[in-house]
Amino acid sequence: MPVLEVQNVAKSYRLPGQKAIPVLEDVSLSVGLGEHVAIVGRSGAGKTTLLNILGGLDRPTSGDVLVEGVSLFKGSFAAYRRNRIRAAKIGFVFQSFHLMPELDIVENVLLPAMTGAVKLPAPRSRAKELLAKVGLGDRLMHLPGELSGGEQQRVALARALMCNPRIVFADEPTGNLDKLTGAEIMKLLFEVSDTPFALVMVTHSQEAAALCDRVLTLDHGRLSRKEKSS
Numbered sequence: 001m002p003v004l005e006v007q008n009v010a011k012s013y014r015l016p017g018q019k020a021i022p023v024l025e026d027v028s029l030s031v032g033l034g035e036h037v038a039i040v041g042r043s044g045a046g047k048t049t050l051l052n053i054l055g056g057l058d059r060p061t062s063g064d065v066l067v068e069g070v071s072l073f074k075g076s077f078a079a080y081r082r083n084r085i086r087a088a089k090i091g092f093v094f095q096s097f098h099l100m101p102e103l104d105i106v107e108n109v110l111l112p113a114m115t116g117a118v119k120l121p122a123p124r125s126r127a128k129e130l131l132a133k134v135g136l137g138d139r140l141m142h143l144p145g146e147l148s149g150g151e152q153q154r155v156a157l158a159r160a161l162m163c164n165p166r167i168v169f170a171d172e173p174t175g176n177l178d179k180l181t182g183a184e185i186m187k188l189l190f191e192v193s194d195t196p197f198a199l200v201m202v203t204h205s206q207e208a209a210a211l212c213d214r215v216l217t218l219d220h221g222r223l224s225r226k227e228k229s230s
C-alpha cells in the first residue's frame with residue numbers, strides 16, 4: 001500500500017463576488033515509504049496549495065488524499081482524523097523555518113510530541129539527540145533568533161522528524177539558503193531519520209530535485225513526469 005495516495009485533487013479559490021480561480025485541476029499521485037519525490041513548476045503554479053492539501057492544512061474542492069489508506073477529507077469525523085494523522089504521521093519543513101521565536105530550540109523540536117498523538121518514551125532526550133545529529137548539540141539553550149538561517153532550518157528538520165513521520169512535506173526547504181547550506185540541509189534530510197519516510201518536496205533548486213527518485217512538474221493544475229536531464 002502506498003503511504004500517500006492523492007486521488008483526483010482539484011482546488012479553486014473563490015473570492016467574494018468573483019469568479020472561482022482554478023489552481024489545481026486534477027492531481028493524482030502515489031508515493032511509497034522511502035520514496036523521495038520532487039515537485040517543480042513556475043511561481044504561482046499551485047505547488048504550495050498542493051502541498052498544503054496533501055498535508056491536511058487546506059481542503060481540496062474535490063478529490064481526496066489517503067495516508068496509509070486512511071482518508072483525510074471524506075467520511076465522518078474527517079477533521080478529527082486529519083488532525084490525528086497530521087500530528088502522528090506527518091512532518092513539515094517550510095522555506096521560512098516557522099520556528100516559535102520565544103521557545104528555545106529543544107522546546108521547538110519537542111512541540112510535535114506535545115500533541116499526545118504519538119507516545120515517545122523519552123521525548124526530551126530524543127529532541128536533544130536529534131539536535132546533536134543535525135550539528136546543534138552545543139546550542140541547545142539558544143532561541144531561534146540567535147541562530148543563522150541554515151541553523152534554524154536544521155532545527156526545523158529535527159522538529160519535522162521528532163515523531164518518526166511516515167511522510168515529510170517540504171516547501172522549498174533550501175529556498176532561503178545559499179547553495180552550500182542548502183546542500184547540507186538536503187544531506188541531513190536524507191540521513192538524520194532512523195526510520196524511512198516518503199518525501200514530497202517542492203523546490204526551485206535543480207540540485208535538490210536531482211537528489212530525489214522522481215521529479216514531477218506541476219503545470220496547468222496537473223502533474224507530469226519530468227525526465228532527469230542527467
Ligand SMILES: Nc1ncnc2c1ncn2[C@@H]1O[C@H](COP(=O)(O)OP(=O)(O)OP(=O)(O)O)[C@@H](O)[C@H]1O
Pocket residue numbers: 013014015023041042043044045046047048049050
Ligand atoms: N488563499 C488564497 N486565496 C486566493 N487565491 C490564492 C490563495 N492561495 C493561493 N492563491 C492563488 O493560487 C495560485 C497558486 O499559489 P501557490 O502559492 O500555490 O503557488 P506556488 O506554485 O507555490 O508559487 P511559488 O513558487 O511562488 O511559491 C496563485 O495564483 C495564488 O495567487
Ligand SMILES: [Mg+2]
Pocket residue numbers: 047048049171
Ligand atoms: Mg509556494
